[in-house]
Amino acid sequence: MGGGLVGSLLALYLARHGHAVELFERRPDIRGAGPIEGRSINLALSDRGWRALEGVGIAEAVREVAIPMHGRIMHDTQGGLTFQPYGQAGQSIYSVSRAGLNRRMLDLVEREPAIRLYFNQQCRRVDVKRQELELLDTATQQSRVVSYQHLFGVDGAFSAVRSALQRTDRFNYSQEFLDYGYKELTIEAAPDGQWPIEKNALHIWPRGQYMMIALPNLDGSFNCTLFFPYEGPDSFATLQTPEQVLAFFQRVFPDAVPLMPNLQTEFFENPTSSLVTIRCFPWAVHDQVLLLGDAAHAIVPFYGQGMNAGFEDCTILNELLHRHGPNWAEVFREFEAQRKPNTDAMANLAVYNFQEMRDRVADPRFLLQKKIESKLSAQYPDKWLPLYSQVTFSSLPYAEAWANGQAQESIMQRLMPHIQSEEDYQRPEVQQLVAAEMARRPTGPR
Numbered sequence: 001m002g003g004g005l006v007g008s009l010l011a012l013y014l015a016r017h018g019h020a021v022e023l024f025e026r027r028p029d030i031r032g033a034g035p036i037e038g039r040s041i042n043l044a045l046s047d048r049g050w051r052a053l054e055g056v057g058i059a060e061a062v063r064e065v066a067i068p069m070h071g072r073i074m075h076d077t078q079g080g081l082t083f084q085p086y087g088q089a090g091q092s093i094y095s096v097s098r099a100g101l102n103r104r105m106l107d108l109v110e111r112e113p114a115i116r117l118y119f120n121q122q123c124r125r126v127d128v129k130r131q132e133l134e135l136l137d138t139a140t141q142q143s144r145v146v147s148y149q150h151l152f153g154v155d156g157a158f159s160a161v162r163s164a165l166q167r168t169d170r171f172n173y174s175q176e177f178l179d180y181g182y183k184e185l186t187i188e189a190a191p192d193g194q195w196p197i198e199k200n201a202l203h204i205w206p207r208g209q210y211m212m213i214a215l216p217n218l219d220g221s222f223n224c225t226l227f228f229p230y231e232g233p234d235s236f237a238t239l240q241t242p243e244q245v246l247a248f249f250q251r252v253f254p255d256a257v258p259l260m261p262n263l264q265t266e267f268f269e270n271p272t273s274s275l276v277t278i279r280c281f282p283w284a285v286h287d288q289v290l291l292l293g294d295a296a297h298a299i300v301p302f303y304g305q306g307m308n309a310g311f312e313d314c315t316i317l318n319e320l321l322h323r324h325g326p327n328w329a330e331v332f333r334e335f336e337a338q339r340k341p342n343t344d345a346m347a348n349l350a351v352y353n354f355q356e357m358r359d360r361v362a363d364p365r366f367l368l369q370k371k372i373e374s375k376l377s378a379q380y381p382d383k384w385l386p387l388y389s390q391v392t393f394s395s396l397p398y399a400e401a402w403a404n405g406q407a408q409e410s411i412m413q414r415l416m417p418h419i420q421s422e423e424d425y426q427r428p429e430v431q432q433l434v435a436a437e438m439a440r441r442p443t444g445p446r
Contacts, residue, residue: 002155044304189220
């Protein structure tokens with residue numbers, strides 16, 4: 001249930017294991033004409049996502065519609081730029097259009113003879129005991145009942161399948177909204193169709209209590225996202241007229257305004273969307289139902305890992321199917337036991353990174369700390385890997401990355417009082433402190 005990104009990938013994996021798959025999607029086919037319902041926000045595809053796509057042989061097809069971003073470019077209020085690379089030389093994350101990627105994956109799904117694809121199918125009811133779904137065809141308004149052997153709920157943060165499980169005994173569920181919403185805006189392509197700001201970077205306008213980011217599109221434009229408080233002095237509540245919006249952007253994001261000719265129109269026409277973290281457990285009912293992706297673990301988008309975590313669900317499930325064969329009960333049990341602590345850690349990381357991107361990336365001390373961390377990683381590659389690299393450029397379990405990151409932050413808090421410039425790192429007394437800290441660190445992917 002769910003023909004989005006994770007649902008499409010999961011269907012391909014299940015078909016590769018020889019299973020007949022029926023894929024039901026609530027929305028119309030997004031490859032048709034007309035406006036697309038849903039978010040247009042661009043996504044950042046990183047190593048975990050690429051690994052999942054490679055597992056079904058579709059990585060190259062997706063790479064054709066992806067743009068590498070080698071680092072962050074921070075924009076200050078005077079238009080000054082600061083570049084912070086991602087990872088090491090040659091490591092990048094990739095900007096992809098959600099709708100463009102979904103279209104590409106649906107094309108691949110449709111070519112798979114073992115998969116039958118249905119659109120306009122709203123899940124009205126899940127009967128777990130009878131193993132039945134009631135589906136409403138929203139185009140014809142006809143209802144039907146479909147029986148299932150195994151039901152995979154990959155129908156997003158407000159999943160109909162999970163909603164049915166919430167009514168079963170001892171099912172734990174929580175949702176936590178940030179006091180921030182987001183709004184999609186656009187930086188237009190230059191007149192010659194080129195990118196008006198650096199193409200191969202994720203752009204951030206950090207402003208303490210809020211921020212704007214921009215990711216590149218293939219046509220030379222950028223998808224911008226304003227993450228902004230609902231209430232307060234600078235908030236969605238206070239920007240009520242086109243004049244107020246323009247004055248605010250000219251004051252806070254002055255270098256972006258000339259690149260956004262439709263700013264005032266988009267601000268009022270595009271919806272304000274909420275940001276939610278959803279946790280639940282269990283994800284499985286016997287060997288019959290399993291939740292994956294946002295249906296199991298929706299997170300806020302500030303580490304660029306929502307899609308990647310959902311895709312990694314498919315990788316892990318694929319490995320368990322190879323290991324346990326037809327023993328679905330064991331596959332489901334081990335899947336939720338393995339993934340639950342890791343996706344909980346990723347939820348914490350996503351909120352942590354929001355605070356970092358919003359507040360800290362404009363702080364000279366923070367930028368200096370990042371440079372010192374890079375020096376530590378170069379000097380002690382077997383003992384130090386920056387947290388961002390552990391999450392983004394490795395397949396280390398998220399929970400281990402989070403624990404490592406907290407330990408490394410404690411070390412930096414002890415080192416940074418002795419470091420006022422990059423050159424200070426080489427001072428003998430600093431090197432002595434570093435050596436003592438590293439002697440206590442275990443060797444491994446840290």
